[in-house]
Amino acid sequence: MSSNNGNSNASGGGGDSDSNDRNELFIAIAALAISVVALIIAVLQALQQYFASAEGYSQCSEKTIGRWSKFTKRKLLLKQFRFEVRFRVPVIFVAPPYNRFGPLGDDTGVEADIGAGKEIVYVDGSSENYRKTHTWTPEEYDFKREKLKGTDSREAIHTADNEMTTWLALLMAIQRMERESREWQDHMARPYVAPVDADASKALVLADNYGGHTMVVGVQEKTRSWDTMPDGLKKPYATTAMCHLVEIVAMLGIHWKEFDRRNNVYRAQGNGFLVTGSMVPNLGVAFTFEKVGKTWFQENRIVPNDSVKQLCFGFCPTIFQAGLKTPLYTDEPKDEGTLQLATRAEVAETLVSFNCNTNTVNYFRLGNEHTRYSHLFPVTFEMLGMVGEVMQIHRTMFTMLPNPTFFTWNKAAFSLIGLMQGFRRSLDDADKEERLFRRGSHLAAIRADMDRIIAVALEDDEQRRKDEVVLADRRRLDEVKKMAEANKYILLKRGPAKATLPQKSVWVRAFERVGRGIKHAFVKIGTSLRYGFLKLLFKLHLTKNDPADETPFIKQRELASNTLERESFPRYLEQLHHAIKRCDLFLAHNYDLVQHVFALHMQEVLCYLNSRPNSPDDEPHESPVTGGWPTGSPGGYGGGYGYGSGAGGGGGRAQRGPASHIYTPSPDNTEYYNDKYIALHAIDTASWTMRHRMLMQLYVTFIRKRVADVPIPAKVSVYTQVKASKEKIAALTRQDSSALSALADIPEGSLASSTSSRVPTGGIAAAINVGVAAALAGAPVATAAAAVGSAAAAPAVTHEEAPSPGGASVSSTGGSSVASSAVPEAPTGTSTTAATAAAAAAFKKKNNPEKDTIQRATTVRDIEDIWCTLTFRMLCWLMLHDFHKKDVQVSKSDVYDSRLAVYLL
Structure with a gap:
């Protein structure tokens, strides 16, 4: 009995020992698991802290900088035990397309490797150019916006993409400008066959390789580090120069409303865009670019000529540069090779450089609100037309220019064709008495050019009117079609009555859903495998095509749908170019005499605009000045050639008021107010047709004679x-x-x-x-x-x-x-x-x-020939170029060619 009890006790004690061992094992396993989990958590926390040191990585995503996000990288800094975020941003500038000297270095002409960033890409609107500048096409951008709708209502409710940087929107706008404008030009010039120009220079041939454009936006890539970002900025910024920004704004059809460098307040608006600038702490002057309305780039696109840059700052090169493109420095005094037209003071300096007398200069230097500067249009545009360099590029369709003057250009108030017709009629009347159009003379050639220009201008104007009627009917028909398609879509969406629909069984519908799911899964897996394989090839430099740039097939948007082919318009521009070239060849041999005649013409025109043939008591209501006539006469004549007749002859008086030295002929001056004089208020009150004829009659019979009557100085004898x-x-x-x-x-x-x-x-x-x-x-x-x-x-x-x-x-x-x-x-x-x-x-x-x-x-007939040539050239130049009605020059001449760095947020 005792032995059995002992064995049973021994066996019972062994069972308890095994149970304890198992419990300890379970506890050890649990502790190990907990320890492993804690270790993993600690490692993950350490990695999270380590990767969190890559500050700014999320701010360089595709939502913010688009395709530029593919260059965003984390670089491991072992010494600092952290990651550094590096990204790429564009450096934007304006230059001729054959220029190879960029802000970041010289372009060797070979596509740069990743990280080099010296390759210069000039924007031209092509598909390959979109890829090189890493921007979306309008179709791709629309596709991404449509894809965003319905996926995230919080992001889709915004009408503007405020997550995206504004410089990316600027690049897309520049690309669209080049693409749409070139498409419009090809559409307009399609039925016209241009004549072969055997005299084309090498520079023009080189420019033809780029479509004739010599003013293009260039882009270079610069690698930056997020460590250098100023405090408060959450998005990467692009870099440009102040002068280049002004030029880009003009290229996009945007007009400056405020340009205050003292307070660093900048604002420009136009063509559906808004540009604002201010000082950003720790950075400098920064600008934002926003799209606020509809945009179009067709005939409103400015002429892509490199000389147009000067017009953006209130300057204009003249024919007296004789083809020598000398450097134009902002702080240097200007000569007759450059017109300064941004302010009244700068116009006065221009008149001084042409040796105009003091009375003429004082119209701008001391003028007040009563001083008149225009007849049918301001005289500053007359200065541009007479001696300004031709900006319109031969065999292109663009005629718009930035307005370099502080006056507005309103073509609704007059007709250049009417002025040309009036000029021809007045010259014909003068030819009956003076035989101006002698056989083989230069004026006879001008007379023939007038007939050709008027004929083709009237033809083009009639064709344009017909096109407007056709396009209006086409737009109306398109609207009707859109409404019909919308109604049809609504009926199809609504569908027929449920009773007439055939009912499918439950298992059939289930199999259809399963089949669609399997098909979608296979397509998604195949697309992912293809994308991964192409990405691997791109990283191994086995292909130059980045799969991130590939997008599904999208129907290209038609950008020039509201234009028609018009052969008359290229022929019209061709005739104007030939006429101006003929005038320039005639004037090129006597530039000193041309400057003399130009100065006399401006003196007489400004004197006429401020003349009053009536006494102050019976003066017409339209008279610009209401003050009385003081005794005495204005001061001497500065900067002239030594003749004493002044701007409007002797016997002149000065206006009474704030500008007491403004010259005007007195009412009793019968020599000035002769039978050829036409009062200005008579032109103002004349009908639409008569005002053009009266102004040109005044020019030919009155202004021309007064210019010719001035004694010829020894300098131009x-x-x-x-x-x-x-x-x-x-x-x-x-x-x-x-x-x-x-x-x-x-x-x-x-x-x-x-x-x-x-x-x-x-x-x-x-x-x-x-x-x-x-x-x-x-x-x-x-x-x-x-x-x-x-x-x-x-x-x-x-x-x-x-x-x-x-x-x-x-x-x-x-x-x-x-x-x-x-x-x-x-x-x-x-x-x-x-x-x-x-x-x-x-x-x-x-x-x-x-x-x-x-x-x-030099004879009097030479003076008259030069005057007629300058007047004819002025009309042709203004017909060849155009200015926007809302574009008025805001003084910014001090930033011409300024390389002050500004930033695009």
């Missing part, structure tokens, strides 16, 4: 003429043969005496013409000089002379004579003595590389 044929030389000799009867033998030295400067210049000019004609006919230089000297010494044959204000007398024959008391004596020298003038002409002809030109004395 020598005229360079293209060598004519023998028939033209004989005609010139017959024209001036009336002076042969007055020839007399006098000593040559007497021509240089003090009294010789007082001989009427009309006789001297006629005599010198005779001498030049004799020299060209084969006579020796000495014989020609003797003939000229004898003719110049004789008294000129003049008719009745009307006393000019200030003592000068003007002959009725159109020539000019100088009174000894009012006009200072011209300095004697090579240009005032006949013998030395002929010798100088022979010497210059012998040493002149241009064998097709001759030197002779």
Whole structure:
């Protein structure tokens, strides 16, 4: 019994030991599991803290910077035991497309490797260019917006994508501008076959490789670190320069409303965009770009010419640069090679550079609210048309320019075609008395150009009106179709009555759902495998195509649907280019004389705009000034050539008021208010057709005569003429043969005496013409000089002379004579003595590389020819270019070519 109990006790104790061992094992396993879980949690927490050191990684996602997010990387910094976030952003600038010098370095022409960032990509709107600039096309952007709808209502309710950086929207807008405008140009020029230009220069040929565009937006990639981001900024920013930003804003059709550098307040609006700028702490001047309305880029796109950059800042290059593109520095004083038109003070400086007198300069320098600057349009646009460089690119359709003046351009108030017709009619009337259109003369060629331009302009205007009617009917039909399709869609969505629908069994519908699910799963798995394989090839540099750039097939949006092919428009631009080129070739040989005529024209026009033929008591209501007439006259004449007639002749008075030195002819000045004078208020109150005719009649019969009546200064007394044929030389000799009867033998030295400067210049000019004609006919230089000297010494044959204000007398024959008391004596020298003038002409002809030109004395007819050419060029230039009605220059000339870094948020 005892032994059995002992065995049972022993066996019972062993059972308890096994149970305890098992319990301890379970506890150890649980503790191990808990420890492992705690270790994993600790490791995960450590990794989370480590990866959380990559600050800014989420701010560089696709929602923020689009396709630029593929360059966002984490770089491990072992010494600092953290990650650094690096990303890429664009550096935007404006340059010709053949430029290879970028802000980040020179482009070698070979596509840069990842990280190099020196490759320059010029935006042209092509599909490949979209890929290179890492931007979405309009179709891709619409697809992504549609895909976003319904997935996340919190993000889809916003009308604007405020998560995306504004510089990405700017890049997409620039790409769309290039794409849509080029498509519109191809559409407009499709039926027109341009003539072959054999004289095209190498620069034009090079520009043709880029579509003729020499003002294009370029992009370089710059790698940045989030560690350098200023406090408070949560999105990557792009970089550009102040001058480039102004140029890009103009390219997009946006007009500056405020540009205050002192307070760093900037605002521009137009074409559906809004640009605002301000100072950002720890960064600098930053701008935001937003789309607030509908946008279009067709004929409103500005001319992509590199010279247009100057217009964005209130400057305009002139024809007097003679093709030499000299650097234009902001702080340097400007000469006649540049027009400054941003403010009244800058216009005054421009008039000073052209040697206009003080009275003319004071119209802008001291002008007040009563001073008038426009007839049918402001005179600053007249300055642009007369001497401004042609900005429109030959064989392109874009005509819009940034407005460089502080005046508005409203084409609804006048018609340039009507002005051209009035100018032609006025010249025809003057030709009946003066024989302006002599056979083979330059004015005869201008007359032919006028007929061609008017004909093609009327044809294009009629075609444009017909196109507008057709497009209006087409848009109306499209709206009807859209409404019909919407009603049809609603009926299909609603469907027929439920009673008529065939009912499917439950198991059939279940199998259909399962089949659709399996199909969707296989498609998704296959797409993922393909994407992963292509991504691996891209990372291994085995292919240049990034699969992230590939999008599903989307139907391309038609951007130029509201335009029709119009062959007349390219022909119209072609005729204007040929006419301006002919004018420029004619003016190129006598730039000094052209500047002289231009200055006289501006003096006479501004004097006329501020003239009043009536006394203050019976002055018309439209008169710009209501003050009385004080006694005395304004000050002297600065910057002129030494003649004393001033802007509007002698006998002038000054306006009373804040600007007491504004010149205007007095009402009793009968020489100024002659029978050719047309009161300005008569033009203002005339009908639409008559106002154009009256203004051009005033220009031809009044302004032209007053410009021609001013004595020719010694500085421009020598005229360079293209060598004519023998028939033209004989005609010139017959024209001036009336002076042969007055020839007399006098000593040559007497021509240089003090009294010789007082001989009427009309006789001297006629005599010198005779001498030049004799020299060209084969006579020796000495014989020609003797003939000229004898003719110049004789008294000129003049008719009745009307006393000019200030003592000068003007002959009725159109020539000019100088009174000894009012006009200072011209300095004697090579240009005032006949013998030395002929010798100088022979010497210059012998040493002149241009064998097709001759030197002779300047005549009144030369002055009139240049004036007519400048006026005709002004009308052609304004017809060739256009300005937006709401575009007014806000002074920003001090930031021209400024490389001050600004930032795009």
